[in-house]
Amino acid sequence: MLFAEIPGFESLKVVLTQAATSGHIAHAQLFAGQPGSAALPLALAYTTYINCTDRSETDSCGKCPSCVKYGKMAHPDLNFVFPVATSKEVSEAPSSASYIKQFRQFVQDQQFGGPQEWGAFFGAENKQLNISVGEARYIISTLSLKPYEAKWKVMLIWLPEFMNLGAANAILKVLEEPTPDTLFILVSESIEKLLPTILSRVQMIRVPPFENDQVEQFLISHAGVPALEARTIAMLSGGSLSEARRLMQEDTSIYYELFTSWMRSCYAHKYPELLQQTELFGKLGREGQKGFFQYALSMLRESLLSHEGAHDLVKLPEQELGFVRKFSAFVHTDNMPDILDHLGTAWMHIERNANAKIVFFDTSLYLCQLLRIAAPNCEEA
Numbered sequence: 506m507l508f509a510e511i512p513g514f515e516s517l518k519v520v521l522t523q524a525a526t527s528g529h530i531a532h533a534q535l536f537a538g539q540p541g542s543a544a545l546p547l548a549l550a551y552t553t554y555i556n557c558t559d560r561s562e563t564d565s566c567g568k569c570p571s572c573v574k575y576g577k578m579a580h581p582d583l584n585f586v587f588p589v590a591t592s593k594e595v596s597e598a599p600s601s602a603s604y605i606k607q608f609r610q611f612v613q614d615q616q617f618g619g620p621q622e623w624g625a626f627f628g629a630e631n632k633q634l635n636i637s638v639g640e641a642r643y644i645i646s647t648l649s650l651k652p653y654e655a656k657w658k659v660m661l662i663w664l665p666e667f668m669n670l671g672a673a674n675a676i677l678k679v680l681e682e683p684t685p686d687t688l689f690i691l692v693s694e695s696i697e698k699l700l701p702t703i704l705s706r707v708q709m710i711r712v713p714p715f716e717n718d719q720v721e722q723f724l725i726s727h728a729g730v731p732a733l734e735a736r737t738i739a740m741l742s743g744g745s746l747s748e749a750r751r752l753m754q755e756d757t758s759i760y761y762e763l764f765t766s767w768m769r770s771c772y773a774h775k776y777p778e779l780l781q782q783t784e785l786f787g788k789l790g791r792e793g794q795k796g797f798f799q800y801a802l803s804m805l806r807e808s809l810l811s812h813e814g815a816h817d818l819v820k821l822p823e824q825e826l827g828f829v830r831k832f833s834a835f836v837h838t839d840n841m842p843d844i845l846d847h848l849g850t851a852w853m854h855i856e857r858n859a860n861a862k863i864v865f866f867d868t869s870l871y872l873c874q875l876l877r878i879a880a881p882n883c884e885e886a
């Protein structure tokens with residue numbers, strides 16, 4: 506993986522490459538990002554860079570023997586540990602070694618995927634994933650050997666939050682007193698689940714979420730998603746490329762139709778129409794319902810920005826933009842906090858398996874009242 510293959514993060518790339526060229530390489534580093542972030546690709550690009558024999562100031566060469574082997578994730582001095590479970594192929598004592606082929610394939614196909622996608626990829630069938638004490642022994646024995654050919658022997662632990670307590674405690678000593686020329690790279694998407702004793706032994710590299718523009722560009726250039734759809738998905742993705750990938754399988758255009766008709770019915774207090782929309786909402790399914798409320802939250806936030814005159818900040822596909830411009834007359838600082846609050850609560854209730862139709866209809870009744878609150882300084886009122 507080269508830095509150039511990862512969209513954005515220019516300043517972070519500078520920090521990483523400068524650390525490598527200056528020779529001040531911390532022996533244990535933690536790349537921390539939210540799900541769907543670039544933490545794993547950046548960690549791979551970084552380890553490729555420190556071992557490249559012909560690197561430039563900004564990136565690896567991609568051609569030297571080290572880069573070629575790193576590109577296939579098959580360098581003898583690059584070791585991986587990641588969460589696993591039993592599957593049809595591995596029925597007992599699963600380990601990272603038993604799934605290394607699948608893992609290499611997974612990272613090539615879904616470099617921004619998380620544990621759920623990984624479990625589905627290798628056939629864990631909803632079983633709990635885990636990094637066992639046996640893996641900790643593997644880590645310790647691997648790191649007791651000198652590098653075969655590279656400058657640095659790398660142990661990359663993907664999702665260390667899946668280590669059980671025994672495994673986590675077992676690697677503490679080697680984290681603190683590493684063998685020379687070995688490098689620990691931890692890549693986590695929930696650092697709050699890591700032991701404080703691990704956190705205190707690593708240098709943290711915080712990887713921010715992707716910007717909406719970066720998600721949009723990535724969808725267009727790498728996944729062939731049409732521009733309009735890419736922008737909608739980017740808006741809903743929360744900066745997560747794995748969430749964007751999931752949304753690609755959904756028909757998000759239905760969100761626009763439902764949202765705009767819903768807002769009109771709420772404002773006009775058209776209860777028979779609200780009942781029809783409630784039925785339609787019920788058919789979206791749990792993930793679709795959550796996606797819809799997320800969409801509604803984004804559209805309402807953009808409407809408020811538009812109301813406040815921050816037109817430059819409103820970045821929406823054309824049809825959404827047209828609606829937001831007109832609708833912005835009805836949202837303002839006097840009703841928006843309550844509207845967002847009710848939608849956030851609705852999202853949470855759906856997440857907790859409440860009856861979707863009741864949640865939707867209740868929320869509609871609140872919106873009927875809130876949308877009629879006149880804007881401050883509104884002369885008509």
Ligand SMILES: [Zn+2]
Binds near residue numbers: 567573
């Ligand atoms: Zn190279």
